[in-house]
Amino acid sequence: xxxxxxxxxxxxxxxxxxxxxxxxxxxxxxxxxxxxxxxxxxxxxxxxxxxxxxxxxxxxxxxxxxxxxxxxxxxxxxxxxxxxxxxxxxxxxxxxxxxxxxxxxxxxxxxxxxxxxxxxxxxxxxxxxxxxxxxxxxxxxxxxxxxxxxxxxxxxxxxxxxxxxxxxxxxxxxxxxxxxxxxxxxxxxxxxxxxxxxxxxxxxxxxxxxxxxxxxxxxxxxxxxxxxxxxxxxxxxxxxxxxxxxxxxxxxxxxxxxxxxxxxxxxxxxxxxxxxxxxxxxxxxxxxxxxxxxxxxxxxxxxxxxxxxxxxxxxxxxxxxxxxxxxxxxxxxxxxxxxxxxxxxxxxxxxxxxxxxx
Amino acid sequence: xxxxxxxxxxxxxxxxxxxxxxxxxxxxxxxxxxxxxxxxxxxxxxxxxxxxxxxxxxxxxxxxxxxxxxxxxxxxxxxxxxxxxxxxxxxxxxxxxxxxxxxxxxxxxxxxxxxxxxxxxxxxxxxxxxxxxxxxxxxxxxxxxxxxxxxxxxxxxxxxxxxxxxxxxxxxxxxxxxxxxxxxxxxxxxxxxxxxxxxxxxxxxxxxxxxxxxxxxxxxxxxxxxxxxxxxxxxxxxxxxxxxxxxxxxxxxxxxxxxxxxxxxxxxxxxxxxxxxxxxxxxxxxxxxxxxxxxxxxxxxxxxxxxxxxxxxxxxxxxxxxxxxxxxxxxxxxxxxxxxxxxxxxxxxxxxxxxxxxxxxxxxxxxxxxxxxxxxxxxxxxxxxxxxxxxxxxxxx
Numbered sequence: 001x002x003x004x005x006x007x008x009x010x011x012x013x014x015x016x017x018x019x020x021x022x023x024x025x026x027x028x029x030x031x032x033x034x035x036x037x038x039x040x041x042x043x044x045x046x047x048x049x050x051x052x053x054x055x056x057x058x059x060x061x062x063x064x065x066x067x068x069x070x071x072x073x074x075x076x077x078x079x080x081x082x083x084x085x086x087x088x089x090x091x092x093x094x095x096x097x098x099x100x101x102x103x104x105x106x107x108x109x110x111x112x113x114x115x116x117x118x119x120x121x122x123x124x125x126x127x128x129x130x131x132x133x134x135x136x137x138x139x140x141x142x143x144x145x146x147x148x149x150x151x152x153x154x155x156x157x158x159x160x161x162x163x164x165x166x167x168x169x170x171x172x173x174x175x176x177x178x179x180x181x182x183x184x185x186x187x188x189x190x191x192x193x194x195x196x197x198x199x200x201x202x203x204x205x206x207x208x209x210x211x212x213x214x215x216x217x218x219x220x221x222x223x224x225x226x227x228x229x230x231x232x233x234x235x236x237x238x239x240x241x242x243x244x245x246x247x248x249x250x251x252x253x254x255x256x257x258x259x260x261x262x263x264x265x266x267x268x269x270x271x272x273x274x275x276x277x278x279x280x281x282x283x284x285x286x287x288x289x290x291x292x293x294x295x296x297x298x299x300x301x302x303x304x305x306x307x308x309x310x311x312x313x314x315x316x317x318x319x320x321x322x323x324x325x326x327x328x329x330x331x332x333x334x335x336x337x338x339x340x341x342x343x344x345x346x347x348x349x350x351x352x353x354x355x356x357x358x
Numbered sequence: 359x360x361x362x363x364x365x366x367x368x369x370x371x372x373x374x375x376x377x378x379x380x381x382x383x384x385x386x387x388x389x390x391x392x393x394x395x396x397x398x399x400x401x402x403x404x405x406x407x408x409x410x411x412x413x414x415x416x417x418x419x420x421x422x423x424x425x426x427x428x429x430x431x432x433x434x435x436x437x438x439x440x441x442x443x444x445x446x447x448x449x450x451x452x453x454x455x456x457x458x459x460x461x462x463x464x465x466x467x468x469x470x471x472x473x474x475x476x477x478x479x480x481x482x483x484x485x486x487x488x489x490x491x492x493x494x495x496x497x498x499x500x501x502x503x504x505x506x507x508x509x510x511x512x513x514x515x516x517x518x519x520x521x522x523x524x525x526x527x528x529x530x531x532x533x534x535x536x537x538x539x540x541x542x543x544x545x546x547x548x549x550x551x552x553x554x555x556x557x558x559x560x561x562x563x564x565x566x567x568x569x570x571x572x573x574x575x576x577x578x579x580x581x582x583x584x585x586x587x588x589x590x591x592x593x594x595x596x597x598x599x600x601x602x603x604x605x606x607x608x609x610x611x612x613x614x615x616x617x618x619x620x621x622x623x624x625x626x627x628x629x630x631x632x633x634x635x636x637x638x639x640x641x642x643x644x645x646x647x648x649x650x651x652x653x654x655x656x657x658x659x660x661x662x663x664x665x666x667x668x669x670x671x672x673x674x675x676x677x678x679x680x681x682x683x684x685x686x687x688x689x690x691x692x693x694x695x696x697x698x699x700x701x702x703x704x705x706x707x708x709x710x711x712x713x714x715x716x717x718x719x720x721x722x723x724x725x726x727x728x729x730x731x732x733x734x735x736x737x738x739x740x741x742x743x744x745x746x747x748x749x750x751x752x753x754x755x
Binding site: 195216260261270 | 434435572573577579600601604638640641642643644645646647648649650659
């Protein structure tokens, strides 16, 4: 049994500007101790998916309109708020992008951490304090004793993120959701924090969902990756497979549009033309179709299912043998993935149907 | 429009002379700054403000940019790279040093003479949401520099704005729309069009793509490269992302805490970094390839960047330096400011012990390249490389 199993999750926001179709049927599984990367651009639904798992969607706009989130055999979407509160932090913890806004600025680090521990564990204040010291030492805060009485603003960005990691791991959760944990940090500090996160997760056997837009970060940190676009998972694969044999046109485009430090100088970038879709319109067909060089007529009509690309093999959802899947009616061949364009003779991307053009 | 555009095309077969483009040539540079200092005062007191110290944002930076080149300025937040860019454009009055633009000393220029120089240097900003006036149309934004400098009659300006929008890949009919009606990438295109309006020689691009979505970033990089080869532009490209800087730049200057610690051709810097900080910085950049990532080793720097209000003595990097530790913490790093000294042609390093970096295990680990896909012929050639035969098709092949 998987630790976490999300099925057909649908999340919408009802705003003054109309409904925002944020997550449009996302399914994935996660095993204990596994590290999964969720990759995509801003607005692709990667953060919203996880806020839905934590039941922390902004209210009253955010609504879970369908699906299930099974965590250790229990559907989190059916729990009431007090049961959910009991679970947050203890079973599932979260680290956010901006450590300044996710720590309470008017409480000292000691007060915040002791509060977190005592909220879930029946321990005395001094026991909680001892645990706090141990945790701060674990995440590499120098002189933790002296830092206990400090406020968040007295810490640097990297140190704050270390405090966040210490708090997230305080209750030894089974699942840690890290939402762009290093995006606000400098690259040398990012290296420190990622190294710490990876090491601690491995030591404690914590499963991690790492949300990021940075393909470089997931390449070194994860076992599996889900690529998201406009509220859908469009490709899912074991990390090595995804980079070596991308099979969705969006993944192919992403990999060609970022400069690599180890590339030959002068190697041209091949951008993805156009821009991500406006999520205020109900999705029709594949949301990537307007930007896709491989699109066929069906792409304008129906969203393709996230199917295994080597059919015939037995389907595996998690682990290092997970089946490579892509939601595409006309996936690029491996030669085309290298060239970043269709190579079939005479192939033209399908023109949009009349009603889309209008 | 500049009279000379040194790289107007044909990157086709190896032009040997072009290779030297990465080296400082004898021609007069378009921009030369020497020993530039920019301190911001820290004051205390409410009624009578006392000067109690300085944030030494830029602390003795020398840099020269040849016409038509792209120089990348990299460093972490707070290292002073943006302040360098803004001081060059004379948005600040420098505390010390000299800025010479196209032969003219503009260090203390003011009023009309400063305005005249500013026509030739323009800026592209990081945040396309904050850098466009929300109450002006796209056409109004692009035409404002023309109006300020009194270029052409109204009808000419309108035509020029349409041309500019087309140049940056936008439909000229979008001119009467407002910034909020555009996506981030389109807004950045408007910012680029505004920067181009006065035919500048130098464009300072301060993190021009870091606020954009990944799939849009490449569009803007390619646009900047195309415009450079079309108009012979000179870029100072300021960014924290080494991969992007390496992609677009001919030369790279690495900054740490207000100073340039290393400057080299962009290929040389990657193949043979000689400052311990550059080595650590290169090692920290994640590469989107799990095979490469699995093989690489990171040099994890301990601690944080010290405050520029109170920088460490001697070498600013000595508090975090892995090499200093290795060498048994020599006193020289604490006592003596390292000067930027040439170690090979076009490669300068500010480290007393840069020779120890060359050939060190750390340097090899960071630059150790994938044998097959990168297509480097020799197995990690001894990287003294003035005899590189390959052309530099940086103006996009």
